[in-house]
Amino acid sequence: MKNLLISLICASALVTPGIFGVVQPANAAVIGSNVLIKGSGPAVYWVAENGKRYAFPNIKTFWSWFSSDKFNDVHVINDQELATTPFGGVINYRPGAKLVKVQTSPKVYFVSRFGILHWVTTEALAATHYGADWKSKVEDIPDALFSTYTIGEPTKNAWEYNGGSEYNGVANPTHNLLDNLAVDALNIGLSKAEVTRGESVTLTASLATNAQIENVTIDIYDENKVAIKACANATKCNVQVALTGNEITKTFTAVATYTTPSGVKKLESNKTTLRLLMPQASFHGTVLVNSEVIATRNENPTVRVVATAMNPSAVDSDVTIRIYRAKDNALLTTCNGTVSCVATDSPVGLTGITKLGYFAIVNNTLGQSLSVATTDVDVLPSGWYPSFNSYTFTAGEYGTKTQATSEIEQQTSGVTLVNSVVSSQGSPISANDENFTIAPGTPVHIEATVAAKQNTDSMYVEIREQNGAVYAACTGTGTVTCKTDVNFQEQYKNHFFVIRVQDKNNQIREFRLANFVYVGGKEGFGGSVRILADKTSVKRGDTVYLSTKIMGETYPIAKLTTRIGELETGTLVLACNWTSECRTKTVLDSTLSTHRFYTYAVDDKGRELHASYAPQPVTIQK
Secondary structure (H helix, E strand, C coil), rough: CHHHHHHHHHHCCCCCCCCHHEEECHHHHHHCCEEECCCCCCCEECCCCCEEECCCCCHHHHHHHCCHHHHHHHHECCCCHHHCCCCEECCCCCCCCCCEECCCCCEEEEEEEHHEEECCCCHHHHHHCCCCCCHHEEEEEEEEHHHHHHHHCCCCHHHHHHHHHHHHCCHHHHHHHHCCCCCEEEEEEECCCCCCCCCCCEEEECCCCCCCCEEEEEEEEEECCCEEEECCCCCCCEEECCCCCCCCCCEEEEEEEEEEECCCEECCCCCCEEEEEECCCCCEEEEEEEEEEEEECCEEEEEEEEEEEEEECCCCCHHHEEECCCCCCCCEEEEEECCEEEEEEECCCCCCCEEEEEEEEEEEEEECCCEEEEEEEEEEECCCCCCCCCCCCCCCCCCCCCCCHHHHHHCCCCCCEEEEEECCCCEEEECCCCCCCECCCCCCEEEEEECCCCCCCEEEEEEEEECCCEEEEEEEEEEEEEEEECCCCCEEEEECCEEEEECCCCCEEEECCCEEEEECCCCCCCCCEEECCCEEEEECEEEEEEEEEEEEECCCCCCCEEEEEECCCCEEEEEEECHHHEEEEEEEECCCCCCCEEEEEEEEEEEEECCCCCCCCEECCC
16 A cells, blocks of 8 residues: 555655745754655655654645645755655545545545544535535545545434534644554454354454554454464454354454554454354244342442243243353353243452453253343442442332432431532533433533531542442542543443542542433434333332333334433332333332432343433422
8 A cells, every 4th residue: 555655646746846935955853743844856745743754645635734834834855864754654634624525436525533534425414514615615535545544434413523623633634643443443253153063154353444554463362362363464354163062152352453653553352252053943932131230339249140031932841041151151050940040240350341241041951042142231340339239130129228228328418519510512411301412422521519517628529420430539628629521432321420529537428410411323223211200299108109111212122121210329220121111119218308210221232212300309208
């Protein structure tokens, strides 16, 4: 690719000397970086901070970055000095500056950072961002240089692209050089996931890259970290694999090593598992498997996995369920003669948020198997969880006072929450606005002010997510304002926030904010879920009935799980599977003054519907 680019630059008078007016000779050794240079030929280069020179392929690309007065800043060096400056590649259009297209295709693209192009699917979108005369702002990319760009996701909605942010996010071409490939750029997959013993299938690892990436090597490993194939100078690597001996499953992963303008990088792929295919001619049904985390602040987390055989064509006594941990295919438990099975796993050595996967295999007495079901869950290290149990799996009614409620009641009364704000791009996010959705990567501002009883009392304040992730930590005396800005990237996700305060006596108080953030997506997953409580005011010890309903869903109900939570304690009240309606009851016997219930639904891919609160909190009568 580099030889082709150099030939193109040398063969074309891309930017002629006359255009630049007067340029002064200079010594390359004292020029430094982030400067424009040229030799005796017509090509003009940008010297980046990595010491390499990058060529402007034509004058229009130059003008997307600089105005004409920048011509006077071009340094002329002798050809020998130019040759000693390594060639890095071609400069792409400045993000957001223009709309572009390739000469041989009518498709028009938005330009994002690192040379990523997004097809503009409608003329209305182009006009929204570039005005009614948007066609005058479309410029051609020569076919030979199109490979220096990367094709990203098509743009279908106006909020998916912000030309102003793209333009202002880079000050010069150095900022447009690739730092890292995206975390999902390396993917590994099987041509067939279930095989008979000894049957070979193709395992393929593919790296999505562009012209800025060099020296790519892909290594494929089995579950024991043994390298089974290495491919140098390739973005795709294939190998034949099979199950041998007594193997039921085998898991594979890949690691890519590559060089970017900023240095050598490594990237690990997803995992893929090859499974043994068992005949299903006379054994039918489906398997559902769920996982939840049980943990408190000072205890090691425990994962609870529940697998259920739905409508199996065998009597219960002839059914065997096995639950496995996916990362090492460890068998956690075997349940015989039942259609429901529970396993627990106690992960150790966690240093951060870790996604753990599990799968269940259901067999009959003939050795026939139902389709394998999988689940995964995010687990935090010990010490990252709240002081009460906020992740307990609940399969039935939420009864009388729980440990969570008791601990809430025992929290310190020495601090108060004065004010809190959750906003996005200057707009406050209200808990009552069930249609408020932000796009992935949109900044979210979280701010809270807390006060101690005495102005001289010291405090330690954290802004957390309900799952225990800490976004900001602040200290002070008397009154403390803590704030942070967070960019949430995962699509279809609700985020609930907690203000955690430790007073001068090391006592804890947690304030759970009613305002939450929902990150939308582009895949068409939709619907809404609503929750109602049959009472809004009760005496202590009274029973409240809760009901939810999913409406307008675009995903099979059988793959959705509805969850009901309580804001003040952060507990999961109930999880309902395979139904659009969920009902339960709870006894409000705590000393808390209010109880606010919310609900959301999650599918088998981990995507969530927009959360919703009950219209009014349930208050406890004095």
